[in-house]
Amino acid sequence: MTLLSRLCAWIGDRTGTIVVIPHPIVVGSCAEQIYPSLLKARREGKKLVLLHQYSLPWPIHYRLTNHELIDIASEYKTLSSDSPWFVVGSALVTFYAAVARTLNLLTRRLGFPLSDADVYPCVGNMTIWQPKEIMPGFSWEVVAEFDWPTQVHTRLPVSLLPHKKAAAEHERVRLGLPADAWFVCLHVRESGFHNDTMTERNASISNYAKAIKEVTVRGGWVVRLGDPSMTRLPPMERVIDYPFTSSKSALMDIYMISECRAYIGMQSGVFDVATLFQKPIILTNMASWLYPFPVKYGDVGVFKHVYSKSRQRYLSVQEWMAEPFDAVSYFAPREDYVYHENSPEELRATVQEFFERNGTGTPTSLQCECSDLRQQRGRCMVENKILSDDPLGDLHNRYRVAFHLSSARGVISHEYLKKNWDSDTTGQA
Numbered sequence: 001m002t003l004l005s006r007l008c009a010w011i012g013d014r015t016g017t018i019v020v021i022p023h024p025i026v027v028g029s030c031a032e033q034i035y036p037s038l039l040k041a042r043r044e045g046k047k048l049v050l051l052h053q054y055s056l057p058w059p060i061h062y063r064l065t066n067h068e069l070i071d072i073a074s075e076y077k078t079l080s081s082d083s084p085w086f087v088v089g090s091a092l093v094t095f096y097a098a099v100a101r102t103l104n105l106l107t108r109r110l111g112f113p114l115s116d117a118d119v120y121p122c123v124g125n126m127t128i129w130q131p132k133e134i135m136p137g138f139s140w141e142v143v144a145e146f147d148w149p150t151q152v153h154t155r156l157p158v159s160l161l162p163h164k165k166a167a168a169e170h171e172r173v174r175l176g177l178p179a180d181a182w183f184v185c186l187h188v189r190e191s192g193f194h195n196d197t198m199t200e201r202n203a204s205i206s207n208y209a210k211a212i213k214e215v216t217v218r219g220g221w222v223v224r225l226g227d228p229s230m231t232r233l234p235p236m237e238r239v240i241d242y243p244f245t246s247s248k249s250a251l252m253d254i255y256m257i258s259e260c261r262a263y264i265g266m267q268s269g270v271f272d273v274a275t276l277f278q279k280p281i282i283l284t285n286m287a288s289w290l291y292p293f294p295v296k297y298g299d300v301g302v303f304k305h306v307y308s309k310s311r312q313r314y315l316s317v318q319e320w321m322a323e324p325f326d327a328v329s330y331f332a333p334r335e336d337y338v339y340h341e342n343s344p345e346e347l348r349a350t351v352q353e354f355f356e357r358n359g360t361g362t363p364t365s366l367q368c369e370c371s372d373l374r375q376q377r378g379r380c381m382v383e384n385k386i387l388s389d390d391p392l393g394d395l396h397n398r399y400r401v402a403f404h405l406s407s408a409r410g411v412i413s414h415e416y417l418k419k420n421w422d423s424d425t426t427g428q429a
Contacts (some may be wrong), residue, residue, distance in 0.1 A: 008124060023125075181238075283302070293410060296359075353415065
């Protein structure tokens with residue numbers, strides 16, 4: 001435990017609060033940590049204190065996550081960004097980050113850089129999914145004691161602060177999105193923002209035209225989220241290509257998700273922001289069946305198609321779920337697998353199924369079979385090593401994955417499963 005972690009734990013013990021410093025860089029990790037932290041505060045009858053790091057000067061500067069996430073409102077959270085105590089706490093976090101970043105620059109030149117855990121202040125997340133920071137081992141009994149399904153599916157009040165919501169609503173009208181219109185948010189991941197090579201996590205926005213039309217013909221609007229490095233959308237009725245507007249801001253990013261009727265996206269960080277606000281979700285182009293996964297009853301997802309180079313054919317859904325951890329982890333080598341994105345018709349059909357379910361609907365027998373297999377295979381994977389060679393990090397990630405595995409209640413598109421459950425139909429006449 002770092003000195004900063006010890007200090008935050010000491011303050012929390014003496015004030016009856018839970019002090020958390022979410023991931024400062026990755027928006028998905030930040031939101032993913034805030035949500036269970038609020039659940040923890042509610043469960044323990046405490047208040048959550050969120051702190052964050054202020055921007056650092058060059059040459060120790062790095063891009064921070066959306067700071068508006070830290071300033072959300074909830075009855076289980078205390079200290080907004082204008083509180084003197086928040087400013088003092090965040091200044092301390094920034095000082096720690098500056099020292100760590102400077103040391104890392106020096107030690108990296110000597111050939112032994114510090115670990116990310118030492119450089120980027122991230123405190124409190126080791127006890128979000130497990131009772132103590134150091135546990136004797138992984139246990140499904142411990143997971144069961146948390147009763148994650150009940151916690152996740154009991155509404156947690158999360159919103160913007162009133163004055164920020166008012167400012168965002170004014171900007172919404174200026175953007176051209178009527179105050180009385182319902183809309184969905186759409187986020188299709190590309191490589192530009194992170195300049196990464198994880199192509200299995202990306203997709204083409206052009207393939208979503210039919211899915212967008214499925215929303216607009218029902219009277220809704222579509223607000224496309226992202227950043228200006230993305231491919232532009234062609235002009236479409238009741239569609240706002242928000243990243244390319246003057247309204248683009250950290251506040252409006254969060255406002256759009258907090259107010260949308262549903263979120264259409266992929267297994268990228270913005271998904272976790274939608275989960276934090278507990279929005280209905282349509283999860284597309286899924287390159288992992290383990291997590292993230294459609295969370296709520298009524299949520300629908302659709303997998304990418306997985307091609308095995310060694311077998312020279314596409315795998316059925318059942319076969320993919322029987323593959324080793326490499327087939328679902330973004331951080332393990334996927335040398336045998338090539339991921340092909342959903343067709344425009346698959347995306348349209350998934351959106352249609354979501355609206356026809358209307359947040360309810362009894363899953364089909366095939367959807368239940370898929371969910372049961374996911375639970376069975378997921379539990380096997382969690383009982384083995386997950387993501388990290390560090391024993392504490394490995395244990396932490398196993399509890400983290402168990403949280404997602406045990407609490408998700410969404411389904412995979414019935415039409416997709418009907419065509420690809422026993423054998424993948426891609427490329428077949």
